[in-house]
Amino acid sequence: MSGGNSIFLQFPPAPSEGKITQFEQHGQLKYQTSESKQKNYPEVTISCENTRNAAQRENAKSAFLPHDETVWKRALHAWYEMGCTGVFEEIVNSQSEVPDWAGSLAKKTLTVLRLGNSLHGTLFPHLSVSIINTMQKLSKSPVRAFSWHPHTLKFAYALQDDSIKVHTSKSELVPILKHKLQKYVADLAWQPNSASVLAVACKSCILIWHVEPTSLATRPSTSSVQVLQQNNHAPVTCLSWDPSGKILLSSSPVDTAIMAWDVPMETCIPLRRVGGGGVSLLKWSPDGAKVFSSTPSHLFRVWETIRWTCEVWTKCTSRCKAACWSPKGDVLLFATENEPIIYSLSFATTTYDNKAVIGGSQSAVAVVDLSEVDTQTEDGSIVKVGGLVQNLVWDSTGERLAVLLHDSKGDMCRYVALFRTKTSPVLDITPCGLVYGPMGNIPHTISFQPNYDKGALLTVVWSNGELQYIPLYFIARNDVNLDYHQQVNPTTNGQILSPIRM
Numbered sequence: 001m002s003g004g005n006s007i008f009l010q011f012p013p014a015p016s017e018g019k020i021t022q023f024e025q026h027g028q029l030k031y032q033t034s035e036s037k038q039k040n041y042p043e044v045t046i047s048c049e050n051t052r053n054a055a056q057r058e059n060a061k062s063a064f065l066p067h068d069e070t071v072w073k074r075a076l077h078a079w080y081e082m083g084c085t086g087v088f089e090e091i092v093n094s095q096s097e098v099p100d101w102a103g104s105l106a107k108k109t110l111t112v113l114r115l116g117n118s119l120h121g122t123l124f125p126h127l128s129v130s131i132i133n134t135m136q137k138l139s140k141s142p143v144r145a146f147s148w149h150p151h152t153l154k155f156a157y158a159l160q161d162d163s164i165k166v167h168t169s170k171s172e173l174v175p176i177l178k179h180k181l182q183k184y185v186a187d188l189a190w191q192p193n194s195a196s197v198l199a200v201a202c203k204s205c206i207l208i209w210h211v212e213p214t215s216l217a218t219r220p221s222t223s224s225v226q227v228l229q230q231n232n233h234a235p236v237t238c239l240s241w242d243p244s245g246k247i248l249l250s251s252s253p254v255d256t257a258i259m260a261w262d263v264p265m266e267t268c269i270p271l272r273r274v275g276g277g278g279v280s281l282l283k284w285s286p287d288g289a290k291v292f293s294s295t296p297s298h299l300f301r302v303w304e305t306i307r308w309t310c311e312v313w314t315k316c317t318s319r320c321k322a323a324c325w326s327p328k329g330d331v332l333l334f335a336t337e338n339e340p341i342i343y344s345l346s347f348a349t350t351t352y353d354n355k356a357v358i359g360g361s362q363s364a365v366a367v368v369d370l371s372e373v374d375t376q377t378e379d380g381s382i383v384k385v386g387g388l389v390q391n392l393v394w395d396s397t398g399e400r401l402a403v404l405l406h407d408s409k410g411d412m413c414r415y416v417a418l419f420r421t422k423t424s425p426v427l428d429i430t431p432c433g434l435v436y437g438p439m440g441n442i443p444h445t446i447s448f449q450p451n452y453d454k455g456a457l458l459t460v461v462w463s464n465g466e467l468q469y470i471p472l473y474f475i476a477r478n479d480v481n482l483d484y485h486q487q488v489n490p491t492t493n494g495q496i497l498s499p500i501r502m
Contacts, residue, residue, distance in 0.1 A: 006340075006371040008385045011431040014415070016379040021435040024455075024472040029418065029433035038469040042167040046142045046159065046465030071097040085113050114254060141444030142465040147188035147198075150450045154213075156198055157445075157461075158185040164200065166211055177209055179222050186237040192245035197263075199248055201236040205229040206250055208263055230259055230268055240282040240291070242305070251279035253296055258282065271308055275299060281320060285329030286396075290347065290358065292332060294320035302332070302347070304358045311358050313345070322391045326423045327398040333367075335389035342368040342389065342403070344427055368429050370405065370417070385434065387413055395448040395456035398423055400432070400472055402446050402458055412442045416460060418472075435470060437462040 012028070015021075019031035037043065071094040075087045088110040095103035144158040153169035156177075162185050164177040177198075184203035191197035200207040208226035228250075238251045248261040250268075255278050257270035276295030283292040294300040300320045303310040316336050323334035332345045343364040372386035390412065391404040401421045405413040416435040422428045437443060437460060445461035455474035461467050 003371040003373050003386075005369045006373045006386055007368050007429075007431060008370070008373050008375060008417075011375065011385070011417075012433050014375065014377045014383055014385065014434050015436055016377050016381070018439050020437060021433075021470055023470060024418075024432065027420075027432070029435065031436070035438070035468065038471065040153070040169050041469050042169065042172075044167060044467040046157075046461075046467070085110065088113065141461060142463065143445055143461055144185050145188045145201075146445045146447055146459075146461060147190055148447055148449050148459070149190045150192050152195070153449070154190075155449075155459075156188050156190070156211075158188060158200070164188070164198075164209075166198075168213065173216065173218060175211055175215070175218055175220055177211070177220060179207055179225055181205055181227060182207055184235060186235065187239045189239040189241055189248070191248075191263075192241055192243055194245055197245075199239050199241070199263075201239050201250065203235045205234070206236050206239070206248075206261070226263065226266060228261055228263070228266060228268070230270075233257070233259055237280065238282045240284040242284055243286060243288040249282050249284065249291065251282050251293065253278040253280045255279065258291075258293060271303070273301065273310060273312075275312070276301075281323060283323050283325055285325045285332075286327050287329035289329055290325075292323050292325070292334075294323065294334075300334070302345075302358055309358075313364065322389050324392045324394040324401075326394060327396055328423070331423050331427055333392055333394065333401070334364075335392060338388070340370040340372065340386060340388050341366050342370065342392070342429075346427075367427060368419075370403070372407065385413070385415070385417075391446060393446050393448055394421070395452075395458075395472075396450050397456060397474075399474060400448070400456045400458070401429065402435070402448070404443060404446050412444065414442050416443050416446055416458070418458070435460065437468060438464060438466065441466070 015031040018033055020033065020035050022030050022032050022036050024030070071091065074094070075090045088106045091098055091102060091106035092110055142160070144160060144162070146155065146157045148155045154166065156164055156166045158164045162182050164182070164185070166175045166177070181204060182200060182202055185200055187201035189199045191199065196210050196212050198209045198211055200209065206228040208228065209220065210224050211220055233250070233252050233255045236250050236252055240249045241247070248263055250259045250261065256276075257272040258279055259268040259270055261268045276297045276299045278296055279293050280296050281292070281294040285291070289305055291303040291305060292300065293303065296319055298316040298319060299312055299314045300316070301310040301312050317339055318337040320334050321337045323332060325332055330347050332347065333342055334345070335342050344367045345364050346361045347358060370386050370389065372384055374382050375385055377383055387405040387407045389403060390406050393402050394400075399421055401419040403417040403419070405417060407413065414436065418432040418435055420430045420432050435443070435458065441462040441464050443460045443462055447459050449457040449459060454471060456472040458470040458472060459467060460470065
């Protein structure tokens with residue numbers, strides 16, 4: 001696709017400098033120079049004191065050790081914690097304190113150890129990357145992870161110092177969750193059909209917190225925290241509950257297996273397939289019938305959840321960076337790392353004789369071109385919009401899609417691209433507008449509150465630490481301005497990805 005097909009050429013004009021998106025009404029985004037507050041929603045601004053990045057620590061193990069400890073003493077502590085791998089990780093991350101030959105030898109030895117833990121080490125160089133370096137690249141945001149509760153007005157977020165805060169609508173009390181193993185938090189996931197269970201993906205394990213809604217404690221006790229660990233399954237970077245809340249899936253980019261956890265029993269079953277390296281992204285479909293998993297390579301899988309067989313899509317130009325399911329689980333949208341394009345795959349939704357049918361379409365269809373173009377703002381200024389996808393989120397009605405973008409240099413764009421969507425009778429994605437925050441700020445984290453009763457509620461964490469709620473009030477789809485519609489370029493459809501049943 002070229003810039004001439006960019007959907008941003010069909011967007012409404014961007015607001016003039018200094019205007020903040022307030023809400024959507026009658027199919028249009030409304031802007032003001034000051035932000036309005038949402039009634040019954042907690043006001044959250046994350047203090048800079050709480051955003052000390054993990055890179056500012058020596059490393060996860062040495063944070064608890066005296067600063068005058070030598071690298072060799074820290075390596076000894078690492079031996080007790082994580083064995084040989086921990087020793088060489090400590091040396092690799094302290095190369096300025098050791099001779100060049102020692103640092104080089106430690107890095108090569110660490111690579112060999114990782115090769116022994118993976119069948120695909122020789123094909124996937126990501127296995128030789130330091131775990132801590134991998135975690136440090138996960139986020140430059142004021143928060144490391146954000147998660148809405150699926151049933152009530154409650155959310156949790158992890159700060160860069162790895163503490164977790166929990167906010168609710170009915171209480172000014174904000175529990176703060178801290179644990180000695182809660183290092184390099186990468187993901188949070190509330191258990192469906194539970195008021196209190198929060199899963200936390202950490203460097204060496206998964207922590208299961210029980211945050212009772214009636215508790216008055218601001219620092220819940222760690223005595224009730226469950227610790228889920230599995231050999232060679234670390235760091236844990238992605239979590240996904242099934243919609244019933246009975247199974248928790250976890251993944252690591254250095255482990256080829258997805259772990260399916262029975263949390264009460266603290267046991268797991270590995271789901272492993274050959275090819276692709278580790279697992280970098282997990283998405284359970286809302287209907288519970290399918291699981292999307294991507295690898296750090298050019299392939300991804302879709303699993304059915306009755307017999308746990310899967311189909312594989314290959315020939316992507318790069319790894320899958322972001323993905324999201326439609327509410328019925330019949331459409332998957334995804335984007336790759338180096339293309340400004342959103343692709344779609346359609347899936348069967350029926351089962352026969354208790355036998356799941358994945359039924360993925362034979363090829364992915366390029367449905368949205370996000371190429372960077374020059375456009376005019378309301379006051380006539382020229383601005384660049386478009387880029388590569390950082391994240392995709394689809395609201396629970398299936399009528400709004402929000403896209404976080406970055407440019408070719410990796411710098412985040414100043415806005416969130418918002419689209420109207422429908423999946424029936426065919427997938428249709430049309431522009432809604434660009435969401436802007438306070439002047440000079442960029443969005444880092446986006447999510448929709450599940451089951452918002454007035455349409456959809458988009459939440460954005462901006463670079464200044466402010467959490468903004470943006471209500472999107474829907475109108476009848478027949479009244480949507482059809483001038484803002486992008487025709488799919490037929491030359492982009494076809495055999496770009498092929499499924500292989502396994």
